[in-house]
Amino acid sequence: MTFSILNLLGGLTLAAASMLPQSWPSVSYKTEPFTSPLLNVTRTGPTAPGLIWFSPAVFFPQQGGPPTSELSPFLVTQEGEVVFHGPNYPASQPDFFANFRPQMFSNGTILSYYLGQFGPSMEQALGNVTFLDSNLMVTNTICLADYPSYIPGGKDYPCKVDLHESRRLSNDRFLVTTHNFTQTDLSAVGGPKDGWVTDSQFLVINPYTEEIYFKWSSLDHLDKLPYFHINSVDEFENGYVISARHFSSVVFIDEHGEVTYRLGGVDGQDFKLDPAATFGYQHDVHARRETDGSIMVTMYDDENYDVPPISEDKRSSALSVRLDTKDMTAKLDRRLFSNDTVQAIGLGSWQDQPNGHVFVGDATFPSMSEFDENNKEVWNMRYGFTGPGSFRAYKFTDWKSTPSYPPKVFAESLQDGSAVVHMSWNGATEVASWRVLAVVGSNATFVDVGTVKKSGFETSYTVNREGVKEVMVMALDADGKHLSTSVAFSL
Numbered sequence: 340m341t342f343s344i345l346n347l348l349g350g351l352t353l354a355a356a357s358m359l360p361q362s363w364p365s366v367s368y369k370t371e372p373f374t375s376p377l378l379n380v381t382r383t384g385p386t387a388p389g390l391i392w393f394s395p396a397v398f399f400p401q402q403g404g405p406p407t408s409e410l411s412p413f414l415v416t417q418e419g420e421v422v423f424h425g426p427n428y429p430a431s432q433p434d435f436f437a438n439f440r441p442q443m444f445s446n447g448t449i450l451s452y453y454l455g456q457f458g459p460s461m462e463q464a465l466g467n468v469t470f471l472d473s474n475l476m477v478t479n480t481i482c483l484a485d486y487p488s489y490i491p492g493g494k495d496y497p498c499k500v501d502l503h504e505s506r507r508l509s510n511d512r513f514l515v516t517t518h519n520f521t522q523t524d525l526s527a528v529g530g531p532k533d534g535w536v537t538d539s540q541f542l543v544i545n546p547y548t549e550e551i552y553f554k555w556s557s558l559d560h561l562d563k564l565p566y567f568h569i570n571s572v573d574e575f576e577n578g579y580v581i582s583a584r585h586f587s588s589v590v591f592i593d594e595h596g597e598v599t600y601r602l603g604g605v606d607g608q609d610f611k612l613d614p615a616a617t618f619g620y621q622h623d624v625h626a627r628r629e630t631d632g633s634i635m636v637t638m639y640d641d642e643n644y645d646v647p648p649i650s651e652d653k654r655s656s657a658l659s660v661r662l663d664t665k666d667m668t669a670k671l672d673r674r675l676f677s678n679d680t681v682q683a684i685g686l687g688s689w690q691d692q693p694n695g696h697v698f699v700g701d702a703t704f705p706s707m708s709e710f711d712e713n714n715k716e717v718w719n720m721r722y723g724f725t726g727p728g729s730f731r732a733y734k735f736t737d738w739k740s741t742p743s744y745p746p747k748v749f750a751e752s753l754q755d756g757s758a759v760v761h762m763s764w765n766g767a768t769e770v771a772s773w774r775v776l777a778v779v780g781s782n783a784t785f786v787d788v789g790t791v792k793k794s795g796f797e798t799s800y801t802v803n804r805e806g807v808k809e810v811m812v813m814a815l816d817a818d819g820k821h822l823s824t825s826v827a828f829s830l
């Protein structure tokens with residue numbers, strides 16, 4: 340049994356500590372134990388409305404990493420304020436989060452994130468997808484515990500969902516990627532007769548019962564291709580569009596799983612590829628039919644990957660390519676370069692906005708960007724120097740959350756007799772202001788001592804009265820309606 344091909348592809352390079360970059364500023368809070376990365380926003384034009392979802396993760400340890408509490412799912416405003424700082428995991432665990440985003444089901448929108456770890460190779464991960472409702476309570480976990488895939492190494496992974504895709508499809512079906520290690524004759528590709536390969540698969544399931552409606556296996560439908568690595572799948576008409584990263588290839592399949600078109604990023608494969616539209620090691624591929632009958636393919640074109648043959652440091656971009664299936668041509672539509680020089684070795688996303696803008700996750704580079712319809716970068720948010728990256732980044736408008744847990748409050752007395760009250764409510768989207776209540780002097784009851792406009796994740800307010808003994812805060816919405824009250828804090 341050999342894992343040489345897998346290990347070659349997964350080649351994780353560990354950097355010497357001295358190579359680790361300087362640390363990016365962290366933001367700490369009085370009301371919460373975690374820290375968040377500073378979110379540095381540059382805005383040079385109007386942007387699409389919406390909140391932003393992303394999940395920094397250290398996929399490539401050579402890039403260095405912040406504290407684990409900053410490797411978490413984040414919901415933030417486009418002004419760079421944290422709205423929701425998600426869970427984190429102990430630093431001793433190799434887990435990471437990915438694909439934090441809203442999923443629009445017909446009975447309401449939920450948030451989902453992936454949590455897992457790499458298996459025997461960095462090819463694919465093993466973990467689960469968690470759903471959170473609008474009270475930020477966990478309502479569902481997709482685990483595939485009983486999925487009959489084989490994972491060598493003897494380690495018992497509780498869940499078998501891969502990191503690369505977790506997506507609601509039409510009719511409330513849900514798509515996840517998974518994989519199987521399977522014994523295959525690799526002599527045709529210069530490997531052993533009894534070699535092992537990763538069979539990249541995707542499943543269309545009921546996310547609540549895990550009933551499988553459709554399974555697609557790369558080994559069943561393509562010739563023995565050990566490097567076939569699915570890193571995105573989406574619906575396209577009655578079938579699907581798959582990104583096969585190691586082949587720098589986009590594969591269209593029909594509803595039976597049969598390949599219909601292949602678009603090769605280097606040689607075009609079934610298409611005559613415009614030299615301006617070449618791509619490599621791409622992520623997050625989507626396709627849509629345009630009114631003129633052409634197919635628009637959008638993606639993040641990484642261009643680089645850290646496995647042999649290591650490419651030169653090429654500049655990464657967000658890319659759209661127009662396919663004409665009559666004359667079988669593939670022409671450049673848009674290529675969007677961020678102002679920062681991004682030379683990504685993985686990850687990245689392209690998301691169309693309703694106003695024609697494109698929201699781009701800058702892959703392993705710690706930033707995201709928005710481009711207007713004239714391809715001008717109108718907004719950028721940076722959250723690190725050289726890492727960590729976020730698998731993808733998303734911007735959506737329709738999300739409101741009111742946590743089931745209460746807001747938090749913390750207060751400290753100052754020498755002049757006044758007290759500073761700090762308040763936050765992790766994940767609440769509807770808070771506009773805070774009412775501060777306090778027990779002051781000889782009065783035994785809470786009295787209203789002021790109202791303060793919400794400002795960022797944590798708001799502070801100074802109570803200019805002597806002898807503040809206890810404080811409590813009430814979260815109010817834009818109409819002044821009471822949402823929730825914290826517990827009392829004794830000074």
Ligand SMILES: *[C@@H]1O[C@H](CO)[C@@H](O)[C@H](O)[C@H]1NC(C)=O
Nearest residue numbers: 363364377378379380381721
């Ligand atoms: C954030 O952006 C400002 C303005 O561009 C810059 O001066 C500052 O150095 C940036 N902060 C970090 C940590 O890079």
Ligand SMILES: *[C@@H]1O[C@H](CO)[C@@H](O)[C@H](O)[C@H]1NC(C)=O
Nearest residue numbers: 444446447448449472478547
């Ligand atoms: C939506 O439907 C699913 C499946 O019936 C159910 O489990 C879930 O709780 C529902 N969600 C909401 C928000 O009602």
Ligand SMILES: *[C@@H]1O[C@H](CO)[C@@H](O)[C@H](O)[C@H]1NC(C)=O
Nearest residue numbers: 434454455466467480482498
């Ligand atoms: C989900 O996956 C994580 C990471 O592997 C694991 O720690 C956790 O126990 C799993 N949760 C469930 C409900 O299976």
Ligand SMILES: *[C@@H]1O[C@H](CO)[C@@H](O)[C@H](O)[C@H]1NC(C)=O
Nearest residue numbers: 486487488489519520521522
């Ligand atoms: C995994 O591969 C083995 C053969 O090596 C096969 O018996 C098993 O059914 C496969 N599982 C899945 C889920 O494809």
Ligand SMILES: *[C@@H]1O[C@H](CO)[C@@H](O)[C@H](O)[C@H]1NC(C)=O
Nearest residue numbers: 381382383678716717718719
């Ligand atoms: C990026 O650079 C272009 C060209 O200099 C400029 O017009 C645009 O405003 C810049 N965008 C950001 C977000 O810095």
Ligand SMILES: *[C@@H]1O[C@H](CO)[C@@H](O)[C@H](O)[C@H]1NC(C)=O
Nearest residue numbers: 779780781782783784785786
């Ligand atoms: C003491 O509390 C009562 C309400 O119980 C309130 O009417 C009064 O103004 C408070 N006094 C001070 C000094 O805050």
